[in-house]
Amino acid sequence: MKFKWAWVWIILGIVYFFLPLVATINFSLKAERGRYSFRAYQIVLQDPQFISSFTLSIQIALLTIVFSLLLIVPTVYWAHLRLPQVRPILEFIAFLPFVLPAVVLVFGLIRIYSGPPFALFNRAWGTNLIMVGAYMALALPYMYRSVDTGLRAIDVRTLTEAAQSLGASWPVILWRVIFPNLRTALLSGAFLTFAIVIGEYTIAAFLGRFTFGPYLALLVRNRAYEPAALSILSFAITWSIMGLIQWLTYRAPGSTQVAAGPR
Amino acid sequence: MPFLEIEHLHKQFGTLNAVADFNLQMHKGEFVSLLGSSGCGKTTALRMIAGFEAPTGGIIRLNGRDVSRVPANRRHIGMVFQSYALFPNMNVADNIGFGLKIKGQPAAAIQAKVHELLALIQLPDKGRSYPYQLSGGQQQRVALARALAIEPQVLLLDEPLSALDAKTRVELRQEIRDIQKKLNMTTIYVTHDQEEAMSLSDRVVVMNKGVIEQIGTPFAIYNYPKTAFTASFVGQLNVLPVTVTDGAAGECRFYDQPLKLKEAFAAANQSTATIALRPEELRLGQQDGHNHLTGIVENNTFLGAIIRLRLRVEQTTLLADLFNERQMVIPRDGETITINFPPHACWILDNQLN
Numbered sequence A: 001m002k003f004k005w006a007w008v009w010i011i012l013g014i015v016y017f018f019l020p021l022v023a024t025i026n027f028s029l030k031a032e033r034g035r036y037s038f039r040a041y042q043i044v045l046q047d048p049q050f051i052s053s054f055t056l057s058i059q060i061a062l063l064t065i066v067f068s069l070l071l072i073v074p075t076v077y078w079a080h081l082r083l084p085q086v087r088p089i090l091e092f093i094a095f096l097p098f099v100l101p102a103v104v105l106v107f108g109l110i111r112i113y114s115g116p117p118f119a120l121f122n123r124a125w126g127t128n129l130i131m132v133g134a135y136m137a138l139a140l141p142y143m144y145r146s147v148d149t150g151l152r153a154i155d156v157r158t159l160t161e162a163a164q165s166l167g168a169s170w171p172v173i174l175w176r177v178i179f180p181n182l183r184t185a186l187l188s189g190a191f192l193t194f195a196i197v198i199g200e201y202t203i204a205a206f207l208g209r210f211t212f213g214p215y216l217a218l219l220v221r222n223r224a225y226e227p228a229a230l231s232i233l234s235f236a237i238t239w240s241i242m243g244l245i246q247w248l249t250y251r252a253p254g255s256t257q258v259a260a261g262p263r
Numbered sequence B: 001m002p003f004l005e006i007e008h009l010h011k012q013f014g015t016l017n018a019v020a021d022f023n024l025q026m027h028k029g030e031f032v033s034l035l036g037s038s039g040c041g042k043t044t045a046l047r048m049i050a051g052f053e054a055p056t057g058g059i060i061r062l063n064g065r066d067v068s069r070v071p072a073n074r075r076h077i078g079m080v081f082q083s084y085a086l087f088p089n090m091n092v093a094d095n096i097g098f099g100l101k102i103k104g105q106p107a108a109a110i111q112a113k114v115h116e117l118l119a120l121i122q123l124p125d126k127g128r129s130y131p132y133q134l135s136g137g138q139q140q141r142v143a144l145a146r147a148l149a150i151e152p153q154v155l156l157l158d159e160p161l162s163a164l165d166a167k168t169r170v171e172l173r174q175e176i177r178d179i180q181k182k183l184n185m186t187t188i189y190v191t192h193d194q195e196e197a198m199s200l201s202d203r204v205v206v207m208n209k210g211v212i213e214q215i216g217t218p219f220a221i222y223n224y225p226k227t228a229f230t231a232s233f234v235g236q237l238n239v240l241p242v243t244v245t246d247g248a249a250g251e252c253r254f255y256d257q258p259l260k261l262k263e264a265f266a267a268a269n270q271s272t273a274t275i276a277l278r279p280e281e282l283r284l285g286q287q288d289g290h291n292h293l294t295g296i297v298e299n300n301t302f303l304g305a306i307i308r309l310r311l312r313v314e315q316t317t318l319l320a321d322l323f324n325e326r327q328m329v330i331p332r333d334g335e336t337i338t339i340n341f342p343p344h345a346c347w348i349l350d351n352q353l354n
C-alpha cells in the first residue's frame, strides 16, 4: 500500500511542477495561427532590444559575481580562521537584505548618489557601478550562505596551517587551497547570484537601465506569445547552468568528498 | 652549538599560562617527544615553534638565528597534523609537491622528489590517488612526505597517530622513526601516549600544566623521575606513605614494617615521607637483604608475559608485576602473601602526589 501512495505523490509532484511548463511550451509554440512553430522564439531572438538588454544583464551579473566573491570569500575565510566570535555578526549583516525591500534600497541609493559629493548618476558607468553594488547587497545572503557552508565543510584552520608550513603566502593559500576546495559552494553561490541579477526588475527600472528584467516586463505588457517563449528560454538557460555545475562538481575529484578530517 | 634552542618560551591565553618558561635545546637529528596529559600545553608549545602562535615571551633560535618573529611560511619547519590535513582538491603527488611548486621549482625536479618520497613512504603507486581514496595510515604517510618534501630544518608532529587504530599506530610510529633517522631530521613529536614517547625518542620532555617537569632519556625518565608527577605519569608507580626512622641510614617504616633505602636522605626522624616503587621490582617470598611487605591479594590479572597482582598492604594498594614462569603458582585472591624488593628499587619522592 505504502508503495502505491508513494507513486501517487510522485505523480502529483510531477504534475504540479511540469504542467505549467508544458502549458507554457505549448502556448509559446502557437504564435502562428493553426500550427505549431518557433515563430515566437525567432522574434525574440532577433529582437535587438533582447540582445542588448540580455547582454547588459549578463555583464552586470558577472561583475556582481566577481566582486561578491572577492569581497565575501576572504572576509568569511578570515572570520572562520581568526575571528570566530565575529561570525554571528556577519551572519546578521548577511541577512539584512532580506528585510530591506528593493524599492527602499533603490531610493536610498538615488538620494545619496544623485548629488555631490558622489554624483555617480551622471554617467552610465556610474549607474552601472551602483547597480552592481545594489545587486551585491541583494545577493549577499545567498553568497554568504554558500561560502559559509563551503568553509564549514573543510578544516579551514588546519589546511591553512599546513599550507603555511609548506611556505605558502596568504594569496597562494586563498588561490590554491581555499578557492579550489570551495568550488562547489562558489559555483552555487555564483549561480544564485546570476539568477537574481538576470531576473531583477525593481532596481533596474528605477535606475533607468534597460536590462533583461525591464525588457521582459515590457514584452509582457505588449505581446502574447513572446514572453512565453522567453520564459522557456530562461528555463533552458537555468537548467543548462545547473547541469554545468553538476558536471563540474562531478569532474572534480575530492571536491565532493571532505577528506580533511580523520576517518 | 645546539641546532634548536628554546629559551623561556611563554604563552598566555587571558589569565591562563598555557606554556610557562619552556626551555629546550636540541642537536641536529635528535628526536624529542613532548609528553603530557590533555591540556598541558604540548600543542601550544609546538605551534609557537611552528610559528602559528605568537609567543608571549621567550626566544626560539634555529641554527643560531632567532626565528620567534619570523612568519610560519618562512620558517622552514615541517608540520604533520593529527587530522592529516591533506589538500582534498589535489592528488597525492600534487600534495607532496605543493611546497616545491609554490617555491617555483622546475616540474622535473618536483617530479623526481615526489617519486623519491613516495618510495620512502612505501606508496609508490599512489601518486594519482586522491586523499579520500586512501586509508588513514596512508593519508598520514602522505602528510609526512609532504612535510619532508621541502627539506625542513625541523619536523614537528602533533599526535600524528591518535586517529589510527592500534596496529597501524605501532607500525607507522616505527616507520616514522626509521625515516627520521635516515634523513637525520631534527624532530619534535607530541603525544600523550607514554609508550609512544618512550619507544621513539632520544629524549622525552614531560609536561604538566604548562610547565616542563623533566627532560631526559626514556631510561632516565622512567628510572630516575625527578618529580612525583613524572614518576606517576610515566609507567605504573606504587607510592607508600612512610615514617622516617633514620634518614642518614636510609631507614623508615611503613606502619610497623621496616624499610631500607639504598641512599641516605635528609629528613627529620619521625617526619613523614613518601617513597616510590615500580611494580616490576616486586618479587614473591623472602630474600635476604631485601625489604619485605606483607599484604592480602585483592586480585590478579594475567597479562601474558607478566602477572599483575593488586595487593592491600595496611591501608595502601600496591601493584606487583611478576614475570610469568610456567612452574609458577599464582597467589589466589584473599591469600596473605609476602613480597620483597631490593633497597635500590625505591626512592623518596620530593613532593607529594596530587
Ligand SMILES: Nc1ncnc2c1ncn2[C@@H]1O[C@H](COP(=O)(O)OP(=O)(O)OP(=O)(O)O)[C@@H](O)[C@H]1O
Pocket: B013, B016, B018, B036, B037, B038, B039, B040, B041, B042, B043, B044, B045, B192
Ligand atoms: N587559542 C586559545 N585560546 C585560549 N586558550 C587556549 C587556546 N589554545 C589553547 N588554549 C588552552 O591552553 C591550554 C593548553 O592547550 P594545548 O592545546 O596546548 O594542550 P595539549 O597539551 O595539546 O592538549 P591535548 O593533549 O588535549 O591536545 C589548554 O588549557 C587550552 O584550553
Ligand SMILES: [Mg+2]
Pocket: B042, B043, B044, B158
Ligand atoms: Mg594538543
